[in-house]
Amino acid sequence: MSDSGKIIVRQCLAGTSLLLFSNAVFAADNAVEQVIELNLNTVWVAMAAALVFFMQAGFALLESGMSRSKNAVNVMMKNYMDVCLGSLLFWLVGYGIMFGENFSGFIGMSHFALADAEQWDYSLLLFQTMFAATAVTICSGAMAERTKYDAYLFAACGIIAVIYPVFGSWVWGGLYGGSGWLAELGFIDFAGSTVVHSIGAWCALAGIIVLVPRTGRFAREDGSARNIPGHNLSLVALGGFILWLGWFGFNGGSTLAASADIGLIILNTQLAAAAGAVGALLFSRVTRQPVLLTSTINGSLAGLVGVTAGCATMTPEFAALTGLVAGIISVYGAGWLERRGLDDVVGAIPVHGFSGAWGTIAAGMFMNDDLFNTSQILVQLVGVVSGFLWAFPLALLLFFLIDRTIGLRASTQHEQQGLDYTEHDEVGYPEFNQHVTFHKKS
Amino acid sequence: MSVERKRRAIYTVLSEVVEGHDLWQVMWCWQKGYADKSQFELNGFLSACSHLDAIARNRSSLYRKLISSMMLAESALKADPIADMQAYADEVLLPVADNTEYVDDWSALFTQVVTEVFAQLRSDTATSVSKYAQEQAGRHQLNAELSYAFTLWKDNRKPMQLEGVPLKALRQLLNYIYIGLCESLGPVDADRILSTAVNNCARQGDLDARDLL
Numbered sequence: 001m002s003d004s005g006k007i008i009v010r011q012c013l014a015g016t017s018l019l020l021f022s023n024a025v026f027a028a029d030n031a032v033e034q035v036i037e038l039n040l041n042t043v044w045v046a047m048a049a050a051l052v053f054f055m056q057a058g059f060a061l062l063e064s065g066m067s068r069s070k071n072a073v074n075v076m077m078k079n080y081m082d083v084c085l086g087s088l089l090f091w092l093v094g095y096g097i098m099f100g101e102n103f104s105g106f107i108g109m110s111h112f113a114l115a116d117a118e119q120w121d122y123s124l125l126l127f128q129t130m131f132a133a134t135a136v137t138i139c140s141g142a143m144a145e146r147t148k149y150d151a152y153l154f155a156a157c158g159i160i161a162v163i164y165p166v167f168g169s170w171v172w173g174g175l176y177g178g179s180g181w182l183a184e185l186g187f188i189d190f191a192g193s194t195v196v197h198s199i200g201a202w203c204a205l206a207g208i209i210v211l212v213p214r215t216g217r218f219a220r221e222d223g224s225a226r227n228i229p230g231h232n233l234s235l236v237a238l239g240g241f242i243l244w245l246g247w248f249g250f251n252g253g254s255t256l257a258a259s260a261d262i263g264l265i266i267l268n269t270q271l272a273a274a275a276g277a278v279g280a281l282l283f284s285r286v287t288r289q290p291v292l293l294t295s296t297i298n299g300s301l302a303g304l305v306g307v308t309a310g311c312a313t314m315t316p317e318f319a320a321l322t323g324l325v326a327g328i329i330s331v332y333g334a335g336w337l338e339r340r341g342l343d344d345v346v347g348a349i350p351v352h353g354f355s356g357a358w359g360t361i362a363a364g365m366f367m368n369d370d371l372f373n374t375s376q377i378l379v380q381l382v383g384v385v386s387g388f389l390w391a392f393p394l395a396l397l398l399f400f401l402i403d404r405t406i407g408l409r410a411s412t413q414h415e416q417q418g419l420d421y422t423e424h425d426e427v428g429y430p431e432f433n434q435h436v437t438f439h440k441k442s
Numbered sequence: 443m444s445v446e447r448k449r450r451a452i453y454t455v456l457s458e459v460v461e462g463h464d465l466w467q468v469m470w471c472w473q474k475g476y477a478d479k480s481q482f483e484l485n486g487f488l489s490a491c492s493h494l495d496a497i498a499r500n501r502s503s504l505y506r507k508l509i510s511s512m513m514l515a516e517s518a519l520k521a522d523p524i525a526d527m528q529a530y531a532d533e534v535l536l537p538v539a540d541n542t543e544y545v546d547d548w549s550a551l552f553t554q555v556v557t558e559v560f561a562q563l564r565s566d567t568a569t570s571v572s573k574y575a576q577e578q579a580g581r582h583q584l585n586a587e588l589s590y591a592f593t594l595w596k597d598n599r600k601p602m603q604l605e606g607v608p609l610k611a612l613r614q615l616l617n618y619i620y621i622g623l624c625e626s627l628g629p630v631d632a633d634r635i636l637s638t639a640v641n642n643c644a645r646q647g648d649l650d651a652r653d654l655l
Contacts, residue, residue, distance in 0.1 A: 435634060
């Protein structure tokens with residue numbers, strides 16, 4: 001070979017080597033980026049899961065504070081076991097039903113008792129477990145002060161294992177193949193206004209119907225409601241704050257990624273919560289009702305529930321509007337239930353049910369760059385109604401069956417003595433009990 | 443019209459058509475479920491006793507006679523059969539459940555607690571609460587002796603004689619009174635009234651009013 005030929009070959013070889021080395025470096029960079037991205041996402045989702053877990057403490061404090069002191073422990077115990085049972089059952093069956101392969105569009109059929117899975121699957125399971133616990137704990141507040149503990153736990157199992165995940169599969173399902181039918185329609189529920197909150201609320205509605213009101217809650221002569229104040233409004237306020245904080249993880253974590261859009265999502269969450277409280281206050285003033293702490297905090301919670309569906313697809317002004325209207329709905333809804341002789345101890349149904357429905361519809365109304373799209377609004381309505389038609393009758397049947405078998409409601413004697421003593425043999429405030437409602441021989 | 447007079451009227455009519463075990467059964471049925479109701483509810487009473495041929499066959503004439511007997515002069519009525527009813531109840535109706543519950547005599551303390559409860563009520567509220575408690579006692583077939591003693595206390599404030607009445611039955615009656623309070627005043631006031639009454643009652647020997655809760 002001539003000298004010039006050798007130079008050309010050497011140059012070609014050098015160029016090829018450089019090219020191959022660059023591709024390898026590029027591929028290595030890409031893989032590192034992916035690992036970094038996965039790690040960051042996992043850290044964010046795990047932190048968000050911790051925040052959502054902390055919401056359970058918020059629910060426990062809020063619900064306990066709104067109950068009488070003789071039932072404080074019972075309410076806390078229900079909230080505590082919700083997350084314990086929820087964690088186990090959701091891992092066993094719920095996750096598979098909700099996120100497993102869903103080729104029918106109605107139910108997932110894989111990934112039960114998750115083990116030997118991808119690392120990201122565990123992160124997702126962790127995060128969604130907290131959502132499941134949130135859904136079921138909505139019931140505990142509405143049904144407080146007259147529900148047998150064991151009966152409640154049975155119902156909680158049914159909600160976590162079947163009612164919640166089946167509907168969830170319609171909206172968020174098919175992670176491992178297929179898709180839920182509502183998702184196919186284009187239904188939007190970013191973090192679960194309907195999937196989590198409304199489903200929980202419709203189950204609670206069924207529960208309070210089967211239970212009937214607390215003894216003496218409504219006057220026999222004219223059905224007028226009698227006030228049964230909670231024993232500790234400071235707990236209610238603290239619970240409200242904790243729930244608000246936890247919601248940053250609830251909504252922000254639903255990105256499932258440590259991405260830049262978390263900022264807008266959490267800002268929308270904050271604005272909706274603030275506007276919800278303002279909405280509750282304004283409505284109370286306009287209707288000449290006292291501005292109660294419980295109503296105001298429930299207004300915030302309603303705002304949070306309302307914005308949950310559309311926090312990722314709304315601009316801030318619409319997030320605030322959604323929250324404002326949700327706050328109004330929560331106060332009006334509480335009165336509406338009362339006028340119908342339905343006893344919801346903490347206002348869970350107007351906050352999570354009515355406001356959840358509103359927020360889901362609002363998500364369709366206020367989509368960024370596509371405001372008031374009637375097709376989308378219609379799809380949102382279909383989703384809201386489907387959620388009610390699925391959860392309410394099924395929960396009604398569940399509670400009815402429990403009532404017929406082991407009994408759902410505590411006896412009037414136990415109601416008088418307080419469920420802390422009758423269900424748990426404990427007293428929430430042994431040194432500060434105002435009234436003697438039972439006697440325990442030492 | 444007092445319960446005693448009504449009972450004599452009922453007994454005067456029914457003793458003409460039924461006797462023995464059947465007679466005391468229907469008398470207790472009336473005592474527990476209808477003693478405090480108006481005479482217009484006697485149809486319901488006769489319906490409840492229609493498993494007895496003598497009553498089923500003569501139901502409409504018995505109903506007319508019962509109504510009329512309520513208007514008879516006292517001298518036309520037979521003597522109060524309560525003693526015989528009690529004797530029958532002691533022999534047949536009252537099962538011997540938990541012997542230990544028969545040891546303590548709660549008569550004085552229970553009367554005191556109930557008196558303390560009703561002392562905190564307006565007269566109209568007291569009437570509706572006591573009526574409610576009595577209805578529930580009849581509906582759930584509460585201990586007959588206790589039901590009767592409460593009736594006497596309610597009508598005449600006679601101290602209740604409760605020897606041998608199980609503590610469980612006393613708690614049940616107090617719970618009916620509590621439910622009556624809840625229905626009339628709401629659970630917050632009901633808790634307060636019951637708690638105040640129990641706290642105001644001193645211990646009597648080994649008996650603690652709080653054990654009635």
